[in-house]
Amino acid sequence: xxxxxxxxxxxxxxxxxxxxxxxxxxxxxxxxxxxxxxxxxxxxxxxxxxxxxxxxxxxxxxxxxxxxxxxxxxxxxxxxxxxxxxxxxxxxxxxxxxxxxxxxxxxxxxxxxxxxxxxxxxxxxxxxxxxxxxxxxxxxxxxxxxxxxxxxxxxxxxxxxxxxxxxxxxxxxxxxxxxxxxxxxxxxxxxxxxxxxxxxxxxxxxxxxxxxxxxxxxxxxxxxxxxxxxxxxxxxxxxxxxxxxxxxxxxxxxxxxxxxxxxxxxxxxxxxxxxxxxxxxxxxxxxxxxxxxxxxxxxxxxxxxxxxxxxxxx
Numbered sequence: 243x244x245x246x247x248x249x250x251x252x253x254x255x256x257x258x259x260x261x262x263x264x265x266x267x268x269x270x271x272x273x274x275x276x277x278x279x280x281x282x283x284x285x286x287x288x289x290x291x292x293x294x295x296x297x298x299x300x301x302x303x304x305x306x307x308x309x310x311x312x313x314x315x316x317x318x319x320x321x322x323x324x325x326x327x328x329x330x331x332x333x334x335x336x337x338x339x340x341x342x343x344x345x346x347x348x349x350x351x352x353x354x355x356x357x358x359x360x361x362x363x364x365x366x367x368x369x370x371x372x373x374x375x376x377x378x379x380x381x382x383x384x385x386x387x388x389x390x391x392x393x394x395x396x397x398x399x400x401x402x403x404x405x406x407x408x409x410x411x412x413x414x415x416x417x418x419x420x421x422x423x424x425x426x427x428x429x430x431x432x433x434x435x436x437x438x439x440x441x442x443x444x445x446x447x448x449x450x451x452x453x454x455x456x457x458x459x460x461x462x463x464x465x466x467x468x469x470x471x472x473x474x475x476x477x478x479x480x481x482x483x484x485x486x487x488x489x490x491x492x493x494x495x496x497x498x499x500x501x502x503x504x505x506x507x508x509x510x511x512x513x514x515x516x517x518x519x520x521x522x523x524x525x526x527x528x529x530x531x532x533x534x535x536x537x538x539x540x541x542x543x544x545x546x547x548x549x550x551x552x553x554x555x556x
Contacts, residue, residue: 245543248343249290252337254533255479257510260292261305262485263345273311278358281306281320282327289322290552291543294507297552300324300475303334305341310356313388314440316348320357325473329359330404332482332529336372339364342535359404362513371532374482378524379403379490381515382443390435393428403527406443407451408436417456417468417509425509429454429470437556453484458507465506479531480506480514486527489518 247265251258267285269277282288293302308318319338327332335355342348345367350366363375368550385398386408390396397412410432415425429452436442436449443449450472458466469477469484477484485506492498504516515530543550 243543247541247543249292249539249541250341250535251537251539252533252535253478254333254336254339254340255508255514255531256510257330257333257342257479258302259305259334259405259533260297260298260302261307261341263307266306269308269320274308274320274356277308277360277534278320278327281322281553287551289327291550292541292552293322294324294552296549297541298324299480300473303331305331305334305338306490308356312354312356314354315356316342316353320358320389323471323473324475325494325501327358328472329350330357330362330377330483332374332376332404332484332486333477333479333531333533334363334511335364335374335482336529336531338521339366340370341370341535343370344535345526347387357404360550366437371530373528373530375410376482376529377404379486379527380525381491381494384491384494385439386411388432388435388439388441390428390431393431396432396435397550398432399491400441400443401487402443402450403488403490404483405451405487406447406449407450407453407484407487408432408441409453409484409488409491411455413454413456414520415454415456415468417454417466419509422509425454425468426470426474429468430474433470451481451484453481453488455488458512459509463505463507463513465504466509474510478508478510479512482514482529482531485516485529486512489516489527490525493518499534
């Protein structure tokens with residue numbers, strides 16, 4: 243029997259989001275982290291079918307709409323990509339909000355969205371940009387050294403921005419599209435070295451995002467980054483959770499004051515605007531950016547197709 247899945251595709255600063263609005267798996271009741279575990283345990287084939295070839299690509303992040311547990315939330319969401327699930331996704335949240343507006347489900351204003359790592363705020367602005375109020379972010383460890391085979395010693399900060407990041411400021415690379423292969427090889431080697439040396443986040447969490455920074459050549463832009471995501475694909479956007487982690491590190495170093503604007507540029511030149519606020523002793527990042535709907539489609543899953551459930555596991 244054919245299975246039909248209705249999706250809305252969008253991009254945020256060049257990074258695609260595929261929002262599932264009908265036809266997704268029934269994850270039952272319970273807290274969203276519990277439903278995330280059910281999705282990981284029972285619906286791995288669905289994840290691959292939605293975001294890997296032949297229907298998807300390594301860059302797509304899926305967003306599965308879920309009923310929220312908290313009445314004040316507009317929706318719940320589980321984010322996933324070519325390698326698994328994500329705790330939070332900044333560009334995906336911006337894309338999700340723009341998608342809900344496109345469907346006529348929300349109007350400009352403030353909305354709350356439930357994710358597996360906590361409730362985030364999202365303001366749909368009158369100019370159709372979105373400002374995401376992320377989960378509390380912080381630097382876990384500063385100036386961590388790791389020996390990376392083939393590259394020598396690399397120093398970076400470990401920080402949480404909704405996902406775990408290793409942020410490297412001093413590196414020999416120019417962050418441009420011409421250096422994508424070098425940047426990918428280097429950051430992938432760093433990630434493997436972190437795992438091999440048991441360098442982790444809080445509660446032994448895997449550090450699955452690697453972020454490189456360098457000064458931007460664009461006027462008015464503070465920094466340019468390259469972010470390697472868990473499935474060995476780079477983020478086309480400036481990465482919302484990565485920018486949040488960067489803001490937390492800047493604050494810890496005394497280089498960014500609450501309310502001060504930080505403009506973060508991606509490797510393709512798209513920009514997020516970030517700020518920090520202090521609330522009850524926690525650092526709350528806000529990230530502003532724009533997303534655009536690119537497609538409205540019904541995906542067809544035909545079990546007779548040998549590649550119905552994707553080829554991401556090959």
